[in-house]
Amino acid sequence: MNHLPAHLSDPHAGDLAFASDGGEMGAVLRGLDWRASPLGPLAGWPQPLRTAVGIMLGSSQPMYVAWGPQLCLLYNDAYRQILGARALHPERILGQPFRAVWADIWETIEPMLAAARRGEPFQVEDHPFVLMRNGYPEQMYASLSLSAVRDERGAIAGVFCACTETTAKVASQAERDAALAELAASKEKLEIAADAAQLGMFEFGMQTGEVVWSPRTREHYGLPPDAMPTVYTLNEALHPKDRERVGTRFRALLAPPGAALEGVYADEFRTIGRLDGRERWISVRGRMIRDAAGRALRLIGTTLDITERRRVEERLRLLDEIGEATRIAAEPAAIMEEATRLLGEHLGVTRVAYADVEPDNDRFTIRHDWREAGAASSAGVYSLDLFGSRATSNLRVGRTLLIDDVDSELSAGDGFEMFNRIGIKAIICCPLVKQGRLVAMMAVHQRHPRAWTEGEVALVEAVVERCWAHIERVRSTEALREADRRKSEFLATLAHELRNPLAPIRNGLELLRLAANKPETQATVRAMMERQVGHMVHLINDLLDIARVSSGKLVLKTEPVTLEAVVAGAVETSLPLVEAAGHALSVRLPETPVPLEVDRIRISQVLSNLLSNAAKYTPRGGRIAVEARVEDGQAVIAVSDTGIGIAAESLPAVFDMFTQVARSIDRSRGGLGIGLALVRHLVQLHGGSVTAASPGPGLGSSFTVRLPLGTAPAVASDAAAAPMPAVPIRSLRVLVADDNVDAAQSLRALLELGGHQVRVAHDGQGAVELAGAMQPELVFLDIGMPRMDGYQAARAIRGLPELAEVPLVAVTGWGAEDDRRRSREAGFDAHLLKPAMPEQVAAILARTAAHPGAHV
Numbered sequence: 001m002n003h004l005p006a007h008l009s010d011p012h013a014g015d016l017a018f019a020s021d022g023g024e025m026g027a028v029l030r031g032l033d034w035r036a037s038p039l040g041p042l043a044g045w046p047q048p049l050r051t052a053v054g055i056m057l058g059s060s061q062p063m064y065v066a067w068g069p070q071l072c073l074l075y076n077d078a079y080r081q082i083l084g085a086r087a088l089h090p091e092r093i094l095g096q097p098f099r100a101v102w103a104d105i106w107e108t109i110e111p112m113l114a115a116a117r118r119g120e121p122f123q124v125e126d127h128p129f130v131l132m133r134n135g136y137p138e139q140m141y142a143s144l145s146l147s148a149v150r151d152e153r154g155a156i157a158g159v160f161c162a163c164t165e166t167t168a169k170v171a172s173q174a175e176r177d178a179a180l181a182e183l184a185a186s187k188e189k190l191e192i193a194a195d196a197a198q199l200g201m202f203e204f205g206m207q208t209g210e211v212v213w214s215p216r217t218r219e220h221y222g223l224p225p226d227a228m229p230t231v232y233t234l235n236e237a238l239h240p241k242d243r244e245r246v247g248t249r250f251r252a253l254l255a256p257p258g259a260a261l262e263g264v265y266a267d268e269f270r271t272i273g274r275l276d277g278r279e280r281w282i283s284v285r286g287r288m289i290r291d292a293a294g295r296a297l298r299l300i301g302t303t304l305d306i307t308e309r310r311r312v313e314e315r316l317r318l319l320d321e322i323g324e325a326t327r328i329a330a331e332p333a334a335i336m337e338e339a340t341r342l343l344g345e346h347l348g349v350t351r352v353a354y355a356d357v358e359p360d361n362d363r364f365t366i367r368h369d370w371r372e373a374g375a376a377s378s379a380g381v382y383s384l385d386l387f388g389s390r391a392t393s394n395l396r397v398g399r400t401l402l403i404d405d406v407d408s409e410l411s412a413g414d415g416f417e418m419f420n421r422i423g424i425k426a427i428i429c430c431p432l433v434k435q436g437r438l439v440a441m442m443a444v445h446q447r448h449p450r451a452w453t454e455g456e457v458a459l460v461e462a463v464v465e466r467c468w469a470h471i472e473r474v475r476s477t478e479a480l481r482e483a484d485r486r487k488s489e490f491l492a493t494l495a496h497e498l499r500n501p502l503a504p505i506r507n508g509l510e511l512l513r514l515a516a517n518k519p520e521t522q523a524t525v526r527a528m529m530e531r532q533v534g535h536m537v538h539l540i541n542d543l544l545d546i547a548r549v550s551s552g553k554l555v556l557k558t559e560p561v562t563l564e565a566v567v568a569g570a571v572e573t574s575l576p577l578v579e580a581a582g583h584a585l586s587v588r589l590p591e592t593p594v595p596l597e598v599d600r601i602r603i604s605q606v607l608s609n610l611l612s613n614a615a616k617y618t619p620r621g622g623r624i625a626v627e628a629r630v631e632d633g634q635a636v637i638a639v640s641d642t643g644i645g646i647a648a649e650s651l652p653a654v655f656d657m658f659t660q661v662a663r664s665i666d667r668s669r670g671g672l673g674i675g676l677a678l679v680r681h682l683v684q685l686h687g688g689s690v691t692a693a694s695p696g697p698g699l700g701s702s703f704t705v706r707l708p709l710g711t712a713p714a715v716a717s718d719a720a721a722a723p724m725p726a727v728p729i730r731s732l733r734v735l736v737a738d739d740n741v742d743a744a745q746s747l748r749a750l751l752e753l754g755g756h757q758v759r760v761a762h763d764g765q766g767a768v769e770l771a772g773a774m775q776p777e778l779v780f781l782d783i784g785m786p787r788m789d790g791y792q793a794a795r796a797i798r799g800l801p802e803l804a805e806v807p808l809v810a811v812t813g814w815g816a817e818d819d820r821r822r823s824r825e826a827g828f829d830a831h832l833l834k835p836a837m838p839e840q841v842a843a844i845l846a847r848t849a850a851h852p853g854a855h856v
Helices: 023-031 047-057 077-088 103-117 167-185 187-196 215-220 231-237 240-254 307-327 332-347 389-395 416-421 454-514 519-550 563-580 600-616 648-653 675-685 741-753 764-774 790-798 817-826 838-850
Strands: 063-067 072-075 122-131 138-150 156-165 199-205 211-213 264-272 279-290 296-305 351-357 363-371 380-383 401-403 426-434 437-446 559-562 584-588 595-598 623-631 634-641 689-693 701-708 733-737 757-761 778-781 808-812 830-833
Touching: 023 047, 023 077, 047 063, 047 072, 047 138, 047 156, 063 077, 072 077, 077 138, 077 156, 103 122, 103 138, 103 156, 138 167, 199 215, 211 231, 215 296, 240 264, 240 296, 279 307, 307 332, 307 454, 332 351, 332 363, 332 437, 332 454, 389 401, 389 426, 426 454, 437 454, 454 519, 559 563, 563 584, 563 595, 563 600, 563 623, 563 634, 595 600, 595 701, 600 623, 600 634, 600 675, 600 701, 675 689, 675 701, 733 741, 733 764, 741 757, 741 838, 757 764, 764 778, 764 790, 778 790, 778 838, 790 808, 790 817, 817 830, 830 838
Parallel strands: 584 623, 733 757, 733 778, 778 808, 808 830
Antiparallel strands: 063 072, 063 156, 122 138, 138 156, 199 211, 199 296, 264 279, 279 296, 351 363, 351 437, 363 380, 401 426, 426 437, 559 595, 623 634, 634 701, 689 701
């Protein structure tokens, strides 16, 4: 910078002796108007700041002063080189906060400034910075010395920094280091590098047979320190399977140049240690030195122990082989068979077993094991506790159990007997813990003591992880297939169960037409049709209940009741079915009342389902028993029968969705396979449990429900309230809206038979228009209608001033709690599920007639 702006040429008046020197930055400092700066007018600067600035301006070394709370930056001419392009306009940055000037390195420099401001002198050599001083990222290095500057009161008011850019020095140092690295080719440097890299070095005289080697090479060949390095010694140290191949490769080096890779030698082979008998893999790299005539003189090279690398490669190859073998397996047993065989053959052990662990974290099942010839199978069910505290304390928390010698490491009564019983003297048992639970184990057994290596342990741990993942994949696929099969069976069963009642209903309609003048026949047909409609309603309600439970939308309405009342309600509901099948029903209850706090309807539904199943699947004239008792602080209700029973293999799945235990067609009483699933869900919602038991096919079965006891005394039920006395119902104006024409017209016919005036609409918009015209006293609205749904129609009708209080009744197939909530929010007074029971409709008509405009 050779020229200054005109407005910087005349200094302000005042005592500016401290800024009288300083070259161009001194002139800029004197020429700026500092009155608007946080530092204030130049003449008013405190003496410590003046002194620091005077030293800075008078120095030829790059320096700066950062003053005040904002660390306002002042710097000298030498510092401008560090600033780069920023220094072209000093009036823009001089006196500005340090953070604003050096935003690009603030995170790096701020801790240094903070240390100085705490009174801690800070010094650093060749510190790296990445600056944007010339518009692009630039790596530079600098040495800094920062110290605090105190004001007149002795408080730290700023930071003084002397700095030197050392980028060139660092680059020169890097070049010097590179040059030194090149010198590592010297013998001394090479030996240091070889030792650090665990390289052995050798030199072999091709004409003299003289061998010179380093101690590391001697170690690689497994030779004792006093072994003489000869061709014979080296040959004897080779693994017998590699000796001939290595000799052939070595002799090829004596061929003329050009015939054997120009004298380059590279090979990997095994050696057998003379002292320890240990097998090692070593890598040899060397180059042949020849004379002017091309005659081989010396082979100079290095050796490297690559045993661990080869073991890792072998482990990876094994894991790949296991992965490929299990990837195509379609059965868990095939995965276990292949994985255990490959691992056992690789490790050369007695036995390899894979076990699934039960949710109780104790019982485990070995379904398959690989074993060497003559070894006994360990397949079976075991308790982990039997294998002692060392096994349980490690495996249950995911730590591998490692025993080299059972006899010396385990004591009597702590797993010693169990391991010896199955012929184990050494074991690796790797647990697999998922989501805090022990889910699987893989065990490697040896019939004699064995010192396991870290690599062997790591291999077993890797195999059990992969094996479990493949097994779970196959099991998940099987589960999906099974779920799909059950779904298909369920849909077929649903179609069958819906067709069953439709057939007699259709026949009944024809009978009603033909027997118009036969009242007895009509009464019989009506009763039959009511039973079939009731059966269809029951099927649909079960489906809806399952959907509500599965989605978490079923809300329990718990109340204090007695066990006796719940059982009585269930028996009353199921008794007609039991008696129709000619069964004998016995009920045994506790002598004193047993309090429960449950949803009375839902628990009665549970027991009714169990009683209905017992009646369906017990041959005519059988016996059904209900027994209730208190046990371990729970109410226990058992429903047993003398029916067709359940096979042992079917018991675990009897409560699964869409599951029906195989039964003969002639004994089938229908069902969707969801009744017991609903039972389990409802009982679990109450904090209880349900189990099934059966001695076997043809021997009956029993289902046991356990529920927590209640604490509050039971209250009398209002379920049996006295019926309303029959009173004449006056004629009402009724609006019916349903897009199902048959449904609308049939409801209209029923209402008109009762003497009511009925108008019908088949969409929501038409219902609103008709309501405004006829001024109904009662409205029945379907929910799913075109043009305007039932919710919208209800709100629109409520919006008509003259119909603001008219009773609105939703008649719909949607019956979930959320659907009922939406009905209430839309303004409906009642929510009836299709098909609406005539008794419900009659009750609503009676209340409306008795109390016009009141909620129904």
